[in-house]
Amino acid sequence: MLSDDEPGAAPEHTSLAGHLLCAVPQLQDPNFKRSVVLMLEHGPHGALGLVLNNPMTERVSDIAQGLGLHWVGDEGASIHLAGPVETMRGWVLHDQATWDPNADEILPGVYLTTSLEPITEAGRTIVGTAGSHFLFLLGYAGWEVAQIEGEIAAGSWVAVPFADTASPGAGVDPHWLFNTPADSMWAQALGSIGVDPARLVGMTGASALH
DSSP states (O other): OOSSSSTTOOOTTOOOTTSEEEEOTTBOOTTTTTOEEEEEEEETTEEEEEEOSOEEEEEHHHHHHHTTOEEOSOTTOEEEEOOSEEEEEEEEEEOOTTTOTTOEEEETTEEEEOOSHHHHHTTOOEESOTTOOEEEEEEEEEEOTTHHHHHHHTTOEEEEOBOOTTSOOSSBOTTHHHHSOHHHHHHHHHHTTTOOGGGOOOOOBOOOOO
C-alpha cells in the first residue's frame, strides 16, 4: 500500500512495483491514453510495467499455434499490447502455479512467465483449460531513473494498490486482472480507490519512454 493519503502520491522511498498506474484523462500520449499499467519494477534504476487494457487484433489462438502451444480457451481472446518498447517481447500473466516451473509469483495467486522454453520442455503445452486464466502480452513500458516520480508529481498518473484479501481495503483484488474486460479496467481501477474519472484533474503531457 502507498503510505501517503493522496491517491497517486509516490514518495521517493516507496516502490510502485505490485501496484497499478492509471493514466489521467489529460494524458494524451496514444501509448498511454486511459491506460492501466501493472508495475513490475520500480527502483533506483528506473521502472518497468505492462499496459493491461490495450487489446490487439491478433488472437491468442493464432499466436499460440506458432509458439507450439495448444490454446483451448476463448477463441476470440486477444493478445494485448503492453507497451511500445520491444514489442516482440512476450509475457504471460496467469494463475496456474504449476504451469511454468520458472514463473514468478508477482501477486498472490498471479504468476508471470517470461520464457516458454521451460513450459515446452516440461510438456505443458495446453493453455486455457477450464478454471484457468491467461493473459498474453507483447512489449512493455519503461521509465528512466526518477522519470515516473516526475510524471506522477505532474499529475499524469494515479496509483492504485491491490487489496489485501486478508484485510480488504481500497484497491482491486489480484484476480481482477483476469476477470475484468479491457474497456472497463480504467474506470474500475480508479473507482476502487474512490476516484471519479470525470473529476480527475492532471497536466496535459506525454510520457516519454525508454
